[in-house]
Amino acid sequence: MLRFILMRLGKAAIILVAILTLNFFLIHAAPGDPAAVMAGEAGAADAKFIAQLREQFGLDKPLLTQLAIYLKGVLQLDLGYSYRQQMPVADLIFSRLPATLLLTMTAFVISLLLGTVAGVLASARVGKWSDTAISTLALLFYATPLYWAALMAVLLFSVYFNWLPGFGYETVGANYTGLRRVLDIGQHLILPATTLGLFFMAVYMRMTRASMLEVSQLDFVKTARAKGLKPSIIQRRHIFRNAMLPVVTLAGLQAGQLVGGAVLTETVFAWPGIGRLMFEALAQRDYNLLLGVFFVSSAMVLLFNLITDILYRFVDPRIRVA
């Protein structure tokens, strides 16, 4: 097992360097000279100043040397400096990370939990009205564009009913502390987390339902019945466990997007997370920050792929030994 993890970590490191290099060259392939842009914004775009900026940031060095410097920096968790936000990129990202993780993790848990439970229920009542209802709802969630669902949720639950706050991370200026603050953040979390989770909830539901129905037709389920086992035990121990295998794969894919993914939701709900940071960086051509966000989110994808693979080895013995 340890050998497997080390092996996979080694591979992940190689892939990560490849991604960093690719991002680096992509940014440099884009037209425009960062020094000229900076000089222009400083209001002193003469050749001497630009050359001075180039030297200051090492932009006069050959591209490969620049890449080496950049990679060395990343290795020390130095992701460069954002001139727009006047802060080191790493600090910016880490300050936004908790809010994003809170949002995406909640969405993840909600979608996985409700999705599989609904899928199991639907499969147990296949063909009945409750199955049709759950399946239709799932289709609806699956087909609804995220931003539209977000706007409708705000309109309905905060503007019309005024039950829940429609934007932000916590109530501005209230300065709550302790439990009161936790509850406040929780209230702010409900709408964005639920909307963000809708799509995957639908996917989990449909996959769980299909998978449960498929597994229940397999021979070992008949063996279990031939033993005289109760249907509830057969359902849980034999069908559900086997049916969860494809769901685990899918959950790994969703988990990989936890850090980079919530651009739309965070923007609509004014959630101070990495998604919005990226959106701002994009709009303001903040290359260093953009590179940094790309780096962190691709690292997370690799990390969660690894976690999924390890998890899979626990769930499915055939992979563990083979």
Add this chain to the structure above:
Amino acid sequence: MTDPVLSIRNLKVALPEGADRDFAVNDVSFDLYPGEILCIVGESGSGKSMSANAAMGLLPDLVRPVGGEIIFEGTDVLKLSEAQMMKLRGKKVAMIFQEPMSALNPLMRVEDQIAEVFEAHNLLTPRDRAKRAIELMTEVGIPDPEKAARAYPFQLSGGQRQRVMIAMALALEPSILIADEPTTALDVTTQAQILELIRNLQEERGMAVMFITHDFGVVAEIADRVAVMQYGKIVEAGTADDVLDNPQHEYTRKLIAAIPKLAAEAGAAAAGKTPILEVEGLNKTYVTGGSLLFSKPRIVHAVNNVNLTLAEGETLGIVGESGSGKSSVGRCLVRLMQPDSGTVRLAGHDMAQLSGAALREARKSIQMIFQDPYASLNPRSKVGRIIAEGPMAHGVSKTEAYGRAVKLLEMVDLDALAIDRYPHEFSGGQRQRIGIARALALEPRVIIADEAVSALDVSIQAQVLDLLADLKERLNLALIFITHDLRVAAQICDRIAVMQNGKVVETGPAHAIFNNPQSGYARTLIEAIPGREKELAAAG
């Protein structure tokens, strides 16, 4: 005579609407006595499994019993509630199935799956259950039971998995064991061991066994009494000796006549004829797992220095158990797979290393027929296209290719109208005929048939074998017949090559191999053929 432990009276089981007939089981009655093995024999769709499943209350969802009764210990099982049925299952009546790999939960350790039987009936403490599981595994002859108990099903061999299933079925000492084709998926030597195990356990415990099979060889090996089923009805029943030696019903006679006979005759030897295919030093290894940087790959030497010759008009059988490399040899010969080394000379030209246009040209002369008539025909293509595609790819005009397809269909005894129909409109045997027509379309000189009749019922199998023999004669074809079924090999082959672990361990004329095998492995294989002793005794 003692009272029967199970009495089935006028059982009727209805099929869902739209099935090919109304009743899967139609007015079936039979008794099962303690301490006997009753074989229910029939071809696919005869209703033999449905009768057994009805007794367990395990019929598929849309299939239900509509008449008759199944009396067990004085009560009609069909009238029991699901809760009462659950108490019966596993405890009084136990069941084992055809495919032990899929019949075991892949995610659970073997001991837990056995222990579950006790749990289902609230017996013993968890610790005692685990202990009993190991005792049972010892009893059914699993080597190193402590270690095997901790294994997952995929880590055991096919025979061991079936032993686990048997251990599970015997756990609560049921009075009836229902075995639904329990040896069909196993190799012939393993099959012999499992049959012996079932026979021994049955005798020790005085159990009644309802044994469902399509194989009369297995019947001869194990049955006390036999019931023959056709289209949901029992057409003949009696003691095993009576039914096998003196079948009364026409269908039984037909089935028994269709079994390929082992007594291979010393036919006209193909000696002196020119070889059409010569294989020398053929090697193929499979490498699985492993990556460039990190882990060690697993290497399997599937074809290990194989030498074969095939004369014009000859049939060479390649026989062996699963994993012996026989199919890999076939695939290397038609170059569906690139051999690592060795020569394959077809009419004097080496085609092992050909590529591109030269390979395509050479391939015309050597064609293949596959095992599964369902998977080997493209479901989206009409039969005409399936047959004409090959010649058209080699430059024959469409009109001519389709014209020839019609002739080929007639040659394999199918209606010319088949050309405009899709594969799913045909039965398994008919599909295999289409596969043969496709192989013949390129006018090959050699045909490789890889388990070409294994998926077919015995009566259909006999027809297809006759067709192949006839075509071989008419078209002067050379045939390589790859099979695990030694009876089939005995019937159709002039010469036989026996393979084990990638090597050819013995080659010789069919009659010599069957009557006087030289290698130990060939002898083991031949002795394991079910029904062989009875057949030899009958032949005197």
